[in-house]
Amino acid sequence: MDTKSADLAQRKAVGKQHLEANRIEQAIQVFAQILREYPADIESYLILGDCYLADGDPDTALAFYTQAQQLDPQDSRVLRRINLAQVEVNLGEGGKTMPLAAEMTASASLAMRSKQVADLLERLANRPSAISEADVQRAAKLLEEILHSPHPALKVAERLDEIDELIPALLELNIRQARQDGREDLAIGLENLLQNIYLQKEVHGDAVESLTATTSELAEEPLRILWIDPLPDLPLIAPKVPIAKLSELDCQFVRLSPNQVPDLKGFDVVLAVHPHGDPGSMEWLAAAHGAKLPILLYLEADFEQIPLQHPAFELVGLNNPARAKAYSAACWLADRIVVPSEAFANTLRQANFQVTVIPPAWDTDDLSNSKPVRPRHTLNIGWIGLGGELEDVFQVKRMIVRVLREFPHVRLVIAGDVEVYQLFDSLPESRRIFLPIIEAEDYWYALKQMDVLLLPLRNTPFNNSLSEKRLMDAGGRGIPWLASPSPAAVNWASGGLIAHSLDEWHTYLRQLVLDNDLRVSLGNAGGRQVQLRSLNLQSRLWYHLLRETIHGKKR
Known part of the structure; x- marks a missing residue:
């Protein structure tokens, strides 16, 4: 079995385990995710259709079965399911019937007619369910006119709005040409670019912004941003605001000294990071609100739920009434709150706050600038964290030790929290290693020491608010991971396995140790997913949000 087949079979097995345990959403x-990477896999279309049919949604089920039929019109499994789904649809319409042939014809265009299905397929494929053939033809005609124009540059300038509108179709044309020329590498690169465009839509939650929008925005006056970040070294493995990249986009960040009184007339917007940890920062925030300056508040995690034992608790935990009041005030003063995870955003939205999700970004400089790693002859499974997750690791300790005892060539790497390292005192020192994390490069050096990343997280509100940064960073390094079913792991999905029980922790960890092909295929899948999280894209999302917040306040 080749690597791709092994990867596909393993992931289907995981999905089927969810189905057997009646975990429909996880399945x-x-x-x-399988269909994102294997869009011609008929069985996955059928299983998804079965899930929605079982959940009482025959229209959506029929859309998936129709997609499968387009791949193999003669497959009897598909035809039986289409018939069954069509009966369910008819019953839902009050028993109205029509000839089967006509029904089959109608179902073929169902995905294009139903917004519900189109939205669903867009979410699954990370792009709209289809770029219309009409748009592809328009794009081809437009290219032809530009290429044969005596003044191509002038023609481009004249048709700029149309080019902007047809960017997905133009990319689709190039993807087709690359495959026709046998350039699969180029086709994959172009598909990643197309998915990057739709990532903007996923993050903003509305229509895809024009790729030239940022260019037009840059023609405006540079942004002067009052930067409030009283705790820049907060002990959290969490994404940061891309200050350096935003500075390249004409953003001027001004950071004040602790006792300085700001002249707020000189600023366009306030960007505050965890201001509730510092009384002076809260005074600046209140003054900015009084001056009607737009305020963006960035929160890396749900500090209302941070555990007592977490190293950041004394700095940002709501362990006294004054800080709790400051946290609440910061949220209410902000025109918009920015967070790195959808689960945390949903918590804040339930309290009626305006929230935008900007997910973590992958910065290749982080890894290339870290210390070199010596060659090794062991297979290293590892955990990395700055504290507060002792109980999370303890719940899977027995499974980890069991695998280490079964495989003498496996070594355990614990990075960041010495208490987690001490959990494994029963192991000889030759089988485990501790790596402290003092500076940023220590984090990347520790990650380089791992062949499999472990991320056990209990189902707690704080853990559920965390972003997928560690999983993303593992993907950037090509490291497969094994994780608990936290929202971050379920949402990231690519590059690893999710264990829902202790038995699964043991089974999957053992499998990752034994199967090099599985490790490689998962690592590659994580690497592909990381390409959708470029630092350039993240900085443009931030820039757009800053401009949008300023304009919204002026209106």
Whole structure:
């Protein structure tokens, strides 16, 4: 079995385990991710259709079965399911019937007619369910006119709005040409670019912004941003605001000294990071609100739920009434709150706050600038964290020790928290290693020491608010991971396995140790997913949000 087949079989097995345990939503997540990477897999379309049919949604089920039929019109499994789904649809319409042939014809265009299905397929494929053939033809005609024009540059300038509108179709044309020329590498690169465009839509939650929008925005006056970050070294493995990249986009950040009184007339917007940890920062925030300056508040995690034992608790935990009041005030003073995870955003939205999700970004400089790693002859499984997750690791300790005892060539790497390292005192020192994390490069050096990353997280509100940064960083290094079913792991999905029980922790960890092909295929899948999280894209999302917030306040 080749690497791709092994990867596909393993992931289907995980999805089917979810189905057997009646975890329908998790199964949908697994098979949706499979279809992102294996869009011609008929069985995944059928299983997704079965999930929605069982959930009482025959229209959506029929859309998936129709997609499968387009791949193999003669497959009897598909035809039986289409018939069954069509009966369910008819019953839902009050028993109205029509000839089967006509029904089959109608179902073929169902995905294009139903917004519900189109939205679903867009979410699964990370792009709209289809770029219309009409747009592709328009794009081809436009290219032809530009190429044969005596003044191509002038023609481009004249048709700029149309080019902007047809960017997805133009990319689709190039993807087709690359495949026709046998350039699969180029086709994959172009598909990643197309998915990057739709990532902007996913993050903003509305229509895809024009790729030239940022260019037009840059023609405006530079942004002067009052930067409030009283705790820049907060002990959290979490994404940061891309200050350096935003500075390249004409953003001027001004950071004040602790006792300085700001002249707020000189600023366009305030960007505050965890101001509730510092009384002076809260005074600046209140003054900015009084001066009607737009305020963006960035929160890396749900500090209302941070555990007592977390190293950041004394700095940002709401362990006294004054800080709790400051945290609440910061949220209410902000025109918009920015967070790195959808689960945390949903918590804040329930309290009626305006929230935008800007997910973590992958910065290749982080890894290339870290210390070199010596060659090794062991297979290293590892955990990395700055504290507060002792109980999370303890719940899977027995499974980890069991695998280490079974495989003498496996070594355990613990980075960041010495208490987690001490959990494994029963192991000889030759089988475990501790790596402290003092500076940023220590984090990347520790990650380089791992062949499999472990991320056990209990189902707690704080853990559920965390972003997928560690999983993303592992993907950037090509490291497969094994994780608990936290929202971050379920949403990221690519590059690893999710264990829902202690038995699965042991089974999957053992499998990752034994199967090099599985490790490689998962690592490659994580690497592909990381390409959708470029630092350039993240900085443009931030820039757009800053401009949008300023304009919204002026209106």
